[in-house]
Amino acid sequence: xxxxxxxxxxxxxxxxxxxxxxxxxxxxxxxxxxxxxxxxxxxxxxxxxxxxxxxxxxxxxxxxxxxxxxxxxxxxxxxxxxxxxxxxxxxxxxxxxxxxxxxxxxxxxxxxxxxxxxxxxxxxxxxxxxxxxxxxxxxxxxxxxxxxxxxxxxxxxxxxxxxxxxxxxxxxxxxxxxxxxxxxxxxxxxxxxxxxxxxxxxxxxxxxxxxxxxxxxxxxxxxxxxxxxxxxxxxxxxxxxxxxxxxxxxxxxxxxxxxxxxxxxxxxxxxxxxxxxxxxxxxxxxxxxxxxxxxxxxxxxxxxxxxxxxxxxxxxxxxxxxxxxxxxxxxxxxxxxxxxxxxxxxxxxxxxxxxxxxxxxxxxxxxxxxxxxxxxxxxxxxxxxxxxxxxxxxxxxxxxxxxxxxxxxxxxxxxxxxxxxxxxxxxxxxxxxxxxxxxxxxxxxxxxxxxxxxxxxxxxxxxxxxxxxxxxxxxxxxxxxxxxxxxxxxxxxxxxxxxxxxxxxxxxxxxxxxxxxxxxxxxxxxxxxxxxxxxxxxxxxxxxxxxxxxxxxxxxxxxxxxxxxxxxxxxxxxxxxxxxxxxxxxxxxxxxxxxxxxxxxxxxxxxxxxxxxxxxxxxxxxxxxxxxxxxxxxxxxxxxxxxxxxxxxxxxxxxxxxxxxxxxxxxxxxxxxxxxxxxxxxxxxxxxxxxxxxxxxxxxxxxxxxxxxxxxxxxxxxxxxxxxxxxxxxxxxxxxxxxxxxxxxxxxxxxxxxxxxxxxxxxxxxxxxxxxxxxxxxxxxxxxxxxxxxxxxxxxxxxxxxxxxxxxxxxxxxxxxxxxxxxxxxxxxxxxxxxxxxx
Numbered sequence: 001x002x003x004x005x006x007x008x009x010x011x012x013x014x015x016x017x018x019x020x021x022x023x024x025x026x027x028x029x030x031x032x033x034x035x036x037x038x039x040x041x042x043x044x045x046x047x048x049x050x051x052x053x054x055x056x057x058x059x060x061x062x063x064x065x066x067x068x069x070x071x072x073x074x075x076x077x078x079x080x081x082x083x084x085x086x087x088x089x090x091x092x093x094x095x096x097x098x099x100x101x102x103x104x105x106x107x108x109x110x111x112x113x114x115x116x117x118x119x120x121x122x123x124x125x126x127x128x129x130x131x132x133x134x135x136x137x138x139x140x141x142x143x144x145x146x147x148x149x150x151x152x153x154x155x156x157x158x159x160x161x162x163x164x165x166x167x168x169x170x171x172x173x174x175x176x177x178x179x180x181x182x183x184x185x186x187x188x189x190x191x192x193x194x195x196x197x198x199x200x201x202x203x204x205x206x207x208x209x210x211x212x213x214x215x216x217x218x219x220x221x222x223x224x225x226x227x228x229x230x231x232x233x234x235x236x237x238x239x240x241x242x243x244x245x246x247x248x249x250x251x252x253x254x255x256x257x258x259x260x261x262x263x264x265x266x267x268x269x270x271x272x273x274x275x276x277x278x279x280x281x282x283x284x285x286x287x288x289x290x291x292x293x294x295x296x297x298x299x300x301x302x303x304x305x306x307x308x309x310x311x312x313x314x315x316x317x318x319x320x321x322x323x324x325x326x327x328x329x330x331x332x333x334x335x336x337x338x339x340x341x342x343x344x345x346x347x348x349x350x351x352x353x354x355x356x357x358x359x360x361x362x363x364x365x366x367x368x369x370x371x372x373x374x375x376x377x378x379x380x381x382x383x384x385x386x387x388x389x390x391x392x393x394x395x396x397x398x399x400x401x402x403x404x405x406x407x408x409x410x411x412x413x414x415x416x417x418x419x420x421x422x423x424x425x426x427x428x429x430x431x432x433x434x435x436x437x438x439x440x441x442x443x444x445x446x447x448x449x450x451x452x453x454x455x456x457x458x459x460x461x462x463x464x465x466x467x468x469x470x471x472x473x474x475x476x477x478x479x480x481x482x483x484x485x486x487x488x489x490x491x492x493x494x495x496x497x498x499x500x501x502x503x504x505x506x507x508x509x510x511x512x513x514x515x516x517x518x519x520x521x522x523x524x525x526x527x528x529x530x531x532x533x534x535x536x537x538x539x540x541x542x543x544x545x546x547x548x549x550x551x552x553x554x555x556x557x558x559x560x561x562x563x564x565x566x567x568x569x570x571x572x573x574x575x576x577x578x579x580x581x582x583x584x585x586x587x588x589x590x591x592x593x594x595x596x597x598x599x600x601x602x603x604x605x606x607x608x609x610x611x612x613x614x615x616x617x618x619x620x621x622x623x624x625x626x627x628x629x630x631x632x633x634x635x636x637x638x639x640x641x642x643x644x645x646x647x648x649x650x651x652x653x654x655x656x657x658x659x660x661x662x663x664x665x666x667x668x669x670x671x672x673x674x675x676x677x678x679x680x681x682x683x684x685x686x687x688x689x690x691x692x693x694x695x696x697x698x699x700x701x702x703x704x705x706x707x708x709x710x711x712x713x714x715x716x717x718x719x720x721x722x723x724x725x726x727x728x729x730x731x732x733x734x735x736x737x738x739x740x741x742x743x744x745x746x747x748x749x750x751x752x753x754x755x756x757x758x759x760x761x762x763x764x765x766x767x768x769x770x771x772x773x774x775x776x777x778x779x780x781x782x783x784x785x786x787x788x789x790x791x792x793x794x795x796x797x798x799x800x801x802x803x804x805x806x807x808x809x810x811x812x813x814x815x816x817x818x819x820x821x822x823x824x825x826x827x828x829x830x831x832x833x834x835x836x837x838x839x
Contacts, residue, residue, distance in 0.1 A: 025061040027090030029053050029072055031126075031204075036115075037095065040074040045081070058622070112206055112226060113213040117525045119565035119577035121209040121616055121629040121667065123147070130199055132743065132782050135797035135832035136245045136276075139199050140192055144747055145731060147629070147667035147685040148209050148223070150723035152808040155318035155824055156337075157353065158278065158285035159193025164723040166209060166631070167663045167689035168222025171588075174214060175225045178307065180361060180379050180442065181216065185464035185508040186589040194357040194383065197289025197311035200253060200272050204228045209667070210614045210631050211563050211581045215444075215514045215529055216460050221583065221610050221633065222663075229309065230255075230268060230293065241272075243834035248277035251834075253289070264297035279827050280318050281332050282340025282349060282407070287313030303365045310358035316340060316349035317387070321645055321811055321822035330405035334805060334825035341408025342401060343476075348410045350397060350429065355385030372447040379440050386433035388473060391500070392481065394650065396427040414477035424493065425478035430500060435467040440510075452521040460512035460533070469503035472496050486543045502596070502705055503543045506589055509536040509554075526566030533559050535586035539593050552598045557586035559607060575618045583610040588639040591657055596705035606637040606658065626670035633663040645757075645811060645822060652708060653701050660692035661720060677735040685727045687751075689720035713756075714764045721755035721768060722809070739784030748775045754810035754821055769816045771823070774806035791838045796831075803829040 029040040036057025043050035044063050053059045061070070066086060073079040078096045113122040123146045130142055138161025140151040148166045165173045171188035174181060177198070183190055205227050208214075212224035236259030242252040253272025260266045270291040277284050288311065295305040318337040330336035339351035361379035368374065390397050396413050400406045417425050444458035472481055472494050480493040483500045494500055512533035519526045538554045565579030587605035594600040614631040638659045645651055669683035695713045702708050719725065728748040735741050750773035780797040806826050813820025 022087070023063050023066055023084070024087040025059075025063065025070060025084055025090065026088075027059060027093050028057045029059065029074065029093050029095060030057055030115075031095060037074045040072060040095070043071050043073075045069045045071050112228075113208050116569055116575045116618060116620070117520065117567055118213050119526065119567040119579045119616070120211060120213055121147070121614065121627070121631075122206060122213075123209075123669070124204060124206045127203050130202055130205065131834075131836075132741075132780055132795060133745075133778075133797070134199050135780070135799060135834075136243075136249050136830055137799060138192065139195065142199070142205070143207055143225075145681075145683065145729040145745060146207050147669050147683045147727070148665070148687070149207065149685075150727065150749070150752075152824075153827060154809060155283075155321075156278070156280035156827065157193075157283045157317040158274075158276070158287060158315035159191075159196035159313060159353070160315075160317060161192050163190075163192070163225070165207070165222035165225075166633070166665065167687055167720045167723050167725065169722060172221040173223055173225060174212065174216075174220040175227070176214065177227045177359060178229055178361065178377075179226075180359065180377060180440070181462075182359070182381075184466075185436075185438065185462065185510070186466050186506050188588065191355070191357075193313060193315070193353055194355055195311060196287050196313050197272060197274070198227065198229075198309075200289050201229045201270055201291040201309060202227055203230050209629070210633070211565070211579050211612055215456060215458070215516050216442075216512060216531060221585075221612070221635065229307065230270070230291065237839055239836050239838045241834060241836040243832055245276070245832035246830045247279050248275075249832065250275055265295070267294045268292070278316060279335060279830060281335050281337040282347060283316040283318060283337065284347065284349070285313065285315035287311060287315070301367045305363045305365075306361075307363070308358065308360040310356060312356035314354040315352065316347075317351040317353055318824070319351040319389075319651070321809070321824050324807075324818060324821065324823055326405070327823075327825060331403075332405070334828060336405055338408075341397075341410040343410035343414065348408075348429075348474075349388065350390060350408060352388040353385070354388075354431075355383065357381060357383040357385075372445070374443065374445045376441070376443040379442070381436075381438040383434070383436045383438075385435070386431045388429060388431045390427065391430040391470075391472075392425055392427035394427065410476065417476050417478035420478065425475050425481040428472060428476050428478060428481050429474040430470050431473045433467070433469050433471060436465060438462065438464045452519055454518045454520075455515070456518065457515040458513075460510070460514065462508075462510035464508040464510070466506040466508070468506065469499045470501040472498050472500055487546060488543070499543075501543075503541075504596075505540040505542075507536075507538040507540070507554075508589065510534070523569040524566065526564070528564040529562070531561045533586070535559060537589055537592050539598055541598050544597055550598075552593075552601065555592055555601070555603050557592075557605070557607065559584050559586045573620050575620075577616045577618075578614065580613045581611075583612075584608070585610065587657075591639040594699060595707050596701065602657075605639075608638055609636040610634070623674060624670065624672050626668070629667045631663075631665060631667075634660075635663070636660045650702070654698050656695055656698050656713065658693075659695050659715070661690065662692055663687070663689045663720070665689075665725075679733040680731070681733070682730040683728065687723075687725035689723075689725055691715045691718045691720060711762050713761045715756060715761055718756060718761075718768055719751075719753040719770075721753045721812075723752070724749035725751035725753075741782045743780045743782070745778045746775060747778070749773065749806075752807075752810070754812040754816070756812050760812060760814060766816045768812045769810065769818060769821045771807040771810050771821075774804060776804055776806070776826075777801045787837060793836045795834045797833070798829065798831045800827060800829050 029037045031037055040053040042059050042061055051059050051061045069081050069083050071081055072093055074095055113120050138153050140161045140163035143149045144151045151163045154160045154162050170190040175190045207225055209223040212220040214220055214224050238256040240254040244250055251274040255270040257268040258266055272289045275286040291309040293307045297303050318339055320338050327334050327336055341348045359381045361377050364376045366374045397408050399409050399412055401409045413427050420426055440462040442460050446456045448454050483492050483494050484490055485501045514531035516527055516529040534556055536554050536556045539552045541550050561583045563581030567577040569575045585608040591605045592602050594602050612633040616629040619626045665687035667685045672680040694716045698711050698713050700708045731745040733741055733743045752771040754769040756768055778799045779801055783794045785792050807823045808826035809824040811822040
């Protein structure tokens with residue numbers, strides 16, 4: 001009997017333990033952009049019971065405590081305490097980064113897409129990935145493994161990288177920094193050299209393909225790149241870092257934060273310097289980056305934050321493409337650059353770029369109630385700088401020291417100019433300047449109408465003035481240069497710094513209203529959005545007209561957008577979404593002022609018309625996640641300014657109006673995590689992008705903005721150029737040991753068609769030349785360690801490990817064959833080593 005009682009007691013205790021262990025806690029840990037945080041820690045406070053999230057941020061924790069508190073934490077994020085009383089599903093647990101609250105970026109968060117909720121195709125890159133993969137690459141190249149993205153270094157100069165999205169160039173991809181649009185107000189372009197140091201201060205970068213989640217009437221035809229900068233760090237401290245790489249690459253910088261002070265103030269300051277010789281001949285560079293964020297928590301309802309950043313830089317450029325045979329015969333191979341020379345043994349960058357664009361914003365965050373808040377940003381941006389080039393008898397710049405693959409003989413030009421004496425410079429250097437001032441206000445109100453429906457509405461007002469002129473930068477031994485372009489000062493003898501050839505201003509105004517209704521209940525989320533904007537253009541010409549006749553009238557164009565979409569979560573693993581939208585976008589500045597003057601004005605220029613639709617499917621499993629998207633975009637009455645290179649090396653531009661295009665395709669991306677140490681990421685993007693019609697009466701201009709000729713273009717059926725229409729990638733990240741990761745990335749590019757030269761498309765011709773397909777292989781090693789009590793990181797990065805030679809950019813030639821194509825090769829093997837110490 002005694003043995004029976006003992007056995008019965010054991011059974012009771014085991015049963016009790018089983019009962020007590022039935023408290024089951026589940027949830028998903030995500031970051032501020034609703035992306036999962038794998039490896040986050042969940043611990044029951046007061047015990048040793050805990051688990052980590054899987055690669056998708058999910059966790060399941062069983063505890064014998066029937067009630068209590070769990071602590072959710074992740075390195076670099078603010079920990080969160082959550083209480084429970086019995087089994088509980090916490091749902092999505094969002095952790096804030098180690099910054100003074102998410103409100104500082106709320107103005108951009110409203111444009112950030114949320115996984116399994118916002119019905120758009122999206123990819124998000126966090127700061128840690130940028131730091132690990134950037135190395136000495138161009139900032140847009142971070143996205144080269146993203147579906148639909150094609151990014152190259154263009155000519156290879158520092159900051160000269162470019163990005164296309166679903167076949168659309170930067171003019172039609174909205175780029176936003178902290179919610180503020182940065183596309184040029186006149187032509188829509190984004191010059192990445194202006195933001196060459198932006199990677200240092202980026203906390204997250206999100207690519208939204210297609211319609212995107214932005215509520216503004218921005219030119220997001222191909223998609224939206226939304227960049228979030230750092231906010232003010234809540235903890236006192238900072239870091240110092242340095243990096244070295246191939247071809248004299250050097251970089252160093254530091255970040256310091258006060259932390260959140262008792263009076264509610266906090267400040268973060270970051271600065272860096274980068275310099276090097278450049279991979280391509282004659283592309284030396286020097287750049288700086290600065291970032292300042294100061295915030296003040298006034299009270300529970302009001303907070304202000306001031307942010308200012310910029311990246312002044314100078315770099316030599318390679319503007320001219322060359323024949324494939326030229327590179328093969330050149331002494332420096334694919335590094336050959338025809339746009340630099342020697343003077344007294346010193347490098348002269350005949351083509352260069354110098355620019356400083358700053359952005360400063362004052363944000364106010366007002367919490368009116370639990371249901372309503374207002375975010376307002378007052379911002380200003382100033383830009384100064386331009387690009388260098390040749391002037392006068394430009395044929396003299398074709399004379400080289402030795403063979404055709406050698407530097408330009410600048411000493412010869414100096415000798416000719418000095419011999420000219422009172423006749424002035426035969427040839428000299430100039431710069432095309434594009435200074436600007438930009439002011440704006442962006443205010444957004446969000447209110448919850450009920451538990452399921454929210455209303456967002458706001459205003460977007462901008463005022464932009466672009467100042468365009470050419471100036472003398474180096475007389476190359478002469479005392480002056482003659483110029484007869486200014487009717488107010490004919491036969492001028494110009495000195496260095498004097499304006500030449502042209503001087504005009506472009507004034508652009510923008511007034512926009514936007515509104516959106518959002519629905520979110522159970523497994524369904526959707527939105528309906530509308531925006532309307534008025535764009536005004538005015539031109540002032542100081543060279544071609546006398547005072548009193550220099551200004552044009554102001555011409556207004558109304559654009560609008562209507563879009564909507566919905567996402568349905570079938571269950572915890574499967575979701576589907578769809579979206580559809582119609583845009584009418586105001587024509588570009590050059591479509592209104594057709595011949596760079598005040599006389600040929602197209603006051604009735606057609607709006608550009610865009611219809612876009614997309615379907616998507618997502619899967620989220622325990623170890624595997626994937627997305628599939630199909631899309632179609634129809635674009636009519638497109639405004640297109642196409643620059644191209646003449647056989648003699650000079651440049652012309654074509655103002656093309658009324659061209660139609662169809663962009664359609666399918667995209668697939670996945671993440672697979674078979675264990676705690678290995679992650680596999682891949683994607684496949686298949687595009688079919690084609691010009692849909694021929695165009696007549698296309699105007700061709702030279703570099704001095706003179707009309708050269710008018711041609712007809714037979715381009716119907718030609719493939720859209722400048723971007724690989726088929727791309728694929730496969731990446732592996734393996735944890736070799738604690739805090740040590742090894743990463744490899746394969747990227748494949750195919751169906752890259754050469755951009756057409758308008759002069760060669762005056763009759764029906766063959767399909768444009770297609771560059772050879774290519775694959776690159778990149779790798780990096782990241783190692784974390786301690787220096788005393790300080791955390792340190794060492795990263796080694798090598799791009800194009802196998803030194804593959806590939807053509808990244810091309811212009812079609814006669815007959816559309818490789819012998820006549822003008823090309824730029826991508827970089828060969830490069831390397832970079834960086835170190836960071838946190839304090």
